[in-house]
Amino acid sequence: MHRNRKRRCLLKFAAGAALLTGSLARESQAGALAMSPDQTMRKLGFDAYTFDDDSYRHLVYVKGTGPSVIVMHELPGFDEHTVHFLDRLTAAGFRVHAPHLFGAPMWSDSTLNYARLCISKEFAYLKSNRSAPVCDWLRGLARSVSADNADGRVGVIGMCLTGAFVIPMVIEPGVRAAVISQPAIPTSPAYILTGSGEGEWMRDMNVSDADLEAATRRCAADNVPLIVQRFKNDRVSPHARVVRIAEAFGNNATLYEYDNPGPKPHPHALLTYEYDAAEDVATNPTRVALERVTVFLRENLLARTA
Numbered sequence: 001m002h003r004n005r006k007r008r009c010l011l012k013f014a015a016g017a018a019l020l021t022g023s024l025a026r027e028s029q030a031g032a033l034a035m036s037p038d039q040t041m042r043k044l045g046f047d048a049y050t051f052d053d054d055s056y057r058h059l060v061y062v063k064g065t066g067p068s069v070i071v072m073h074e075l076p077g078f079d080e081h082t083v084h085f086l087d088r089l090t091a092a093g094f095r096v097h098a099p100h101l102f103g104a105p106m107w108s109d110s111t112l113n114y115a116r117l118c119i120s121k122e123f124a125y126l127k128s129n130r131s132a133p134v135c136d137w138l139r140g141l142a143r144s145v146s147a148d149n150a151d152g153r154v155g156v157i158g159m160c161l162t163g164a165f166v167i168p169m170v171i172e173p174g175v176r177a178a179v180i181s182q183p184a185i186p187t188s189p190a191y192i193l194t195g196s197g198e199g200e201w202m203r204d205m206n207v208s209d210a211d212l213e214a215a216t217r218r219c220a221a222d223n224v225p226l227i228v229q230r231f232k233n234d235r236v237s238p239h240a241r242v243v244r245i246a247e248a249f250g251n252n253a254t255l256y257e258y259d260n261p262g263p264k265p266h267p268h269a270l271l272t273y274e275y276d277a278a279e280d281v282a283t284n285p286t287r288v289a290l291e292r293v294t295v296f297l298r299e300n301l302l303a304r305t306a
Contacts, residue, residue, distance in 0.1 A: 037061070038105035044083060051099070053140040055133060056122055060141065061098045064090030067301035068145050069155040070169075071098045072138070072162035074269060075117075075184065076108035081272035088275075092294040094155070094301075097145055101134065101162070117161070126161075128186045128204040131211045135168040146174025153177070153301045157293070159271060160184040163237070164205040167215045167245075170224055177300035179293055180245060181270055182230040182237035192235045192266075202238035205245070212248055219252040227296055229256040229270060229289060236268045256292065258285035 037048035037059060046061040069089060073082045078100050086096045102120075103113045117123045124132035146154045153176035158166040163183030170178050185206040190197040205212075218224065228246045230237045239257070246255040260267055261278040268274065271293070275286040282288075 040106050041083075044087075046086075046098075051137075051141050051144060053137050056137045058137070059100045061086075061100065062096065063087075064093075064095040066093040066095050067153060067155065067297065068149055069094045069096050069157060069297060069301075070138070070142060070145060071096050072156075072158045072165055073098065073101060074160035074162065074272060075113060076110045076273075077103035077113055078105050079108035080106060081108075081269065081276050084276055085272045088290060089294070092298075094294075094297065097141070099138070099141060124206065126185055126206060128201065128206060129208060130206065131168055131208040132165075132206065135165055135207065135211070138165055138169055139172050142169050142172045142175050146172070153303070155179070155297045155301050157181065157271075158183070160236070160269065161206075164207045164245075166226070167205070167207045168211045170215045170226070171211070171218050173222070176222075176224055176303075177297050178224065178226045179296070180226060180228045180242075182234055182268055183241055183245070184236045184268075187236055191238075195235060202240040203244045205241060216248050216250070216252075219249055224252060225296070225300060226253045227256065227293060228253050229258070231260060231267045231270060231274070231285070232257045233260055233266050234268050235266045256289065258289060261285045 041048065041061055046063045048059050048061050050057055051060050063086060071086060071089065078098070082098070083106070086098055089096050102117060103109070118126050122132060122134045124130045142154055142156065146152055151174060154174045155177040156166050156169045156175055157179040158164065159181040161184055163180050164185065166178045166180045169175055183205060186201050186204050188197050188201060219226065226249055228242050230242050242255055242257070246253045258270065261274050261284050264274070270286060270289050275290065278284045278286045
């Protein structure tokens, strides 16, 4: 009975994704983001600007004072858990630049957004071992943020679907600290549901080998540090993937794998959803992870020497 239930869940997931993909493929512009700032974000104290690289444009929400950190939201969407994380960073003394990459603001739907991105040229159809055009847009944003701050140091944080997008971004000279949190693409619905189906896909990423090589050379040459992190029992972001990333960057990368923060057997969103759901004690793994990230960013973005 248990096996049948898992099979039904998997078939339901696959059928739903197929229906959504077919529906979304018939939409011409329905997925385009409105370029007017969300009023809820305004009320929460965020300013906004549009960044356009002549190929794509997205709103970027800004808040806080201090060293600049670009934060890329996760697959479910730019939701309240994203905003809570941004607020924690601003409270820690950073100015966040948070591009709104997909979905409606303050709303999340993993299945719908995944289906939409699977047919998105901007996101390279979520193919493995390819750097999507959005990575070029993000690199341009990093250059712009650095230039607007007298070529100042910029930090970058990617999570879940955007976790590996950090890799092309660290090629940019202004990026001086990077956090790759639970990189999730490619993923396997069967593995998420059942824990079976291990394979080489677990080492793959949604960036190209050429960008990975260029990023590791740049970080080695300029001594740019990275944090790579996930939960130990995360089935969305496999252990093999973060090990590959950490090994590629060598001494420039520090890998952290955390215990579960609560009763959920396979937690994923280390800095956002799981943080909000966890017990608010300093020893909880989500709190330890956030403290490490903020200390890391502060140490590397406030440095006086280049």
